[in-house]
Amino acid sequence: MNAGAVRHLISTHDLSDAELTALVERGAEFSAGSLSKGDQLSGLVAGIYFLKTSTRTRTSFSTAALRLGAQILSFGPDDLQTNTGETLEDTGEVLSRMLDLLVVRTSGDPADLRALARQRRMAVVNAMTADEHPTQAVADLVTLLRQFGRIEGLSVCYVGEGNNSAAALALTLSRFKGVRLELRTPPGYGLDPAVLRHAVDNASRSEATVTEVHSMDGATGGFDAIYTTRWQTTGTSKPDPHWRDVFAPFQVTSALWDKSPNAVFLHDLPAHRGDDVTAEVLDGPHSLAFDQAGNKMYAAMAVLEWCAGRR
Template identity: 35%
Template sequence: MDTPRHFLSLLDLTPDELDRLIQRAIELKRMQQAGEIYEPLKNRVLGMVFEKSSTRTRVSFETGMAQFGGSSIFLSPRDTQLGRGEPIEDTARVLSRMVDLIMIRTFEHEKIETFASYSRVPVINALTDHNHPCQLLADMQTYVERRGSIAGRTVAWIGDGNNMCHSYVNAARQFGFKLRIACPEGFDPAGGVLQAAGGAAEIVRDPRDAAEGADLVVTDVWASMGQEEEQERRAKAFADYQVNDALMALADKEALFMHCLPAHRGEEVSASVIDGPQSVAWEEAENRLHSQKALMEFLYCGVPG
C-alpha cells in the first residue's frame, strides 16, 4: 500500500507543487463561478475532526467536498472516542479505513503528527497551535490573483508570533518572499521555526519598520483561541501593534491587507483598514474554499501533476 501524502505544514509540499496548487485553486474558482460541474471526489468521504471550533474551516471543507461530488462527516470531541480518551493511534487506524481523506483541527501539533503516522489516507492540518497551512494557501492565492507572484516581495507580519506567524515564516521559505515580523518581546515565534527560515524571515520590534515599503501587511487577533484569560495582559503588550491607517501609509501604495478572521476591530486592526480599499480579507476567506479544493484534489488524485 502506497504511503499517503499528508499536509501538516507548507513544508510537506515542494515550492513547485505549491505554486501549481495555487494556480489550480484559481482555475477551480473560475470553474465553480462559471457553473461547471467537476466531481473528482464523487462518492468519496472527508472525515472532519474538530477539537477547536471554526466557521470558515468547517464551511469551506464541507462545501468543497459537496462541490467535488463527495460528502463529509463532522466529528466533534462529543461525537468521537477521542473525546473519551481513545488513543490517537487507534482512532487513526479505524477512521482511515472508512473515509478517504481526514481533516483535523486541534491544539497540540504532535497530536496531528501522530494521527498522520497511523493513517492510511491523507491527513490535512486545518489548524494546530503550531501552524495553519490551509490559511496560507488561501492568502497566497489571494495575493497572486490581485498582484501576481509574491516571490521577491516584502511581507509585514504585525502582532503575535503565533501559529499564523509560523505559517508565514514557512511561506516565506516556500514562496520566496521576505518576511518582517513585528512583535513585542516575549511573543516571538518559535526559535526553531525562525532559525530554519534563514534569511527569509527576521524579527523587527517596531511595526513601523516592518511596514515600511511592504507589499502585504498581515495581522491576527492578539489572543488566540484558548488564550482568552490572557486578553488583558496581551492588550497591554500589543497596544502599539494595531494595523491602522498610519501604519498602512508606510507600506507600498499598492500594498494589500490580510487578516485570517475573526477580527476584533479597534484592537489588532482599525475598522478603517479592514473595511477599507486595501483589505482583501473577504476574498481571502472565500479562497479557503478554492485552495482547499485544490489541496484535496492534489492529495487524493495526485494533481496538479
Template identity: 40%
Template sequence: MKHLKRILDLRPEEAEGLIRRGLELKKRLRAGVPHRPLLGKILALIFEKPSTRTRVSFEAAMMKLGGQTIFLSSRDLQLARGEPLKDTARVLSRYVDGIVVRTFGQEVVEELAAYAEVPVINGLSDRFHPCQVLSDLMTVVETGRKLGDLVVAWVGDGNNMANSWIEAAALFGFELRLACPEGYDPDPEVLEEARSRGARIALLRDPVEAVRGAEVVNTDVWASMGQEAEAEERRRVFQPYQVNSRLLRHAAPEAIVLHCLPAHRGEEITEEVLEGPQSVVWDQSENKMWLHAAVLEKLLA
C-alpha cells in the first residue's frame, strides 16, 4: 500500500487493519496516552473543493500524531496558471511527506500518485470517496456488527459515495442494495468490476425493496458539489428516495442510519431520522479523524 486512491487499492487484510487501527487509536488518544509517530512529518492538503469534515479531520489526525499540515487551495498553486500536475507532484514530494487531494476528476488523483515520490491519499473525487467509506465501515464495526454478514442499503444518488460502497462490498463481502432513480445509477465500470470479484450487489429502483431487512441504511445529498444547477430537478426526481421514519420501518429493527454530511434536512433525510436513536452520524463524523489517523500512520510513519 503506497497510495490510497480507491478502496480496491487495498487488500482485505489491509482495509481490516486500517479499521482496527482506527479503533485502537481512538481508544488510546481519547484516554490521553501520547502517540506521536509522525513527529517532524508534513502533510500537504490540496483542495479544489470546499470542505469541513475532510479538511479538519485530516489536519486534526496529523496533529494528534505529532505532524503538521500545509493547506493549499487550488488558487494557491501554480496549477491555476497552467503548471503541469506532474511538475507539482514532483516538487511537493521534495517538501512534504504525504499529499491529500480533494478534487473533481479521479484522473487528478491518479496523475499525482503516478508522479509523486510520497504517498497520495484521495480525500474525495467525483468518482470515489475511499476514506469516507472506510470510516463509515469503522463506525459499523464499532457498533458490534461483522462486515461480512451485513445487508447494507444505499438510498439516493449513484455518486462517488455509492461507487466506494460498491468497492467496499467487493472487498468485504457484505450484501449491498442500491436504490437509485433511473438515470442516476452508479458508475457502470465500477459496478461491473465489483461484480466480477463476486460482490453481492443489487441495483434497484424501489427504496423499500432496498431497505427491507437491512442493518445499515445509508444516504447522501441529492446534488453534490458541481451539480448545483441540477438541484431543483434532482429534488423532484429524488423525493421518493427520502430516508424517513416510514422507510426505516422496513429495515431491520436495530438498523443504524449513516449520512456522510453535510445533510439537507427535509430532502434526502428527515430531521426526525437524523436526530433519532438509529442515527450514528455524529460518531461516523468523528471516526473520519480516527480512520484518517490510521491511514496517515500506515503511509507516513
C-alpha cells in the first residue's frame, strides 16, 4: 500500500464520528448482501497474529480478508522472534515490508500495537487488547443497525463486567444522538473510570446518556437491547476466589424482559449457560447472539477495507 493510505484501528479513539458511522453502515451493507465482494483487497496480504485463543474474531478476519480477495498469513504466539528479544518496533518494520495489514490479538497493553504501528507501510488492527475490543463494537453496532434500521435513540442495557467489550460498546454507542446506555456492573468490576468519563463526555456532545450502577436493584425497563458478556473475560483471571458470589445477581434471565418485552438479546460470546446467561435467554426467540457473531465477519470486511484505504 502507499504510505498515505495506511490507517490503523487500535482504539475507537482512532475513529472520528463520521468514520465510525461509515464503518457501521458499510458493515451493515455487507451483512445485508447489498454489496458485491471479491476484489476490494485484491493483491494485498493480511497477517493474522493472535497471541490468545479466539474463535469468532480470528475466523471473522481471516474469512473477511479472503472474501475480499486478499491472501492471509497466520502467526501464533510462538512464531515470531519477539520471543527471542526482537523489539516490536523492529518486528513491525520487517513485517511492513511484506504485509499490507496486520490483525493482532493480545490480552496485554495496547501500547504493543502502537509499537507495531510506528512503521508507515502496514495497517495495524486491534483484534482485542486488555482495555478495548474496538472491532467487537463495530459488529455490535452493525447488529443493532440491521435490527432496528438506526442506532440513534436506542436504549441499551449492558449487564456484567466492565471489560474490554463493555468499554468499546460504551465508547461507541455514546457517540450516537439520543442513545440511552445503562450499565449494570458488579461492584469492583465496573468500567475503568477513565473510559466511563470519556463515554459520558461523548454522550454530553451527542445528547445521549450513559449511566453505571453496581447493582441489579431497581432495574429500569423500556430497553431495545439487553447485552451481556462472559463472566471470565478471555485471557484474564480474577484474584478474588469468591468473585462468582459477586457476579451471581448479574446473570441475565428472562425476568429482565418483564420491563422490556420487545428487547433483543446480545452476547459477544463465548457464553456459559447458567453463569452469565440462562439457556432460556441465549437460545430463546429474543436472542441475536449468533447473528451478532456472524456480523463480526461483515464488520471485519468494513474495517479491513477502510484500513487498506480501498474505500
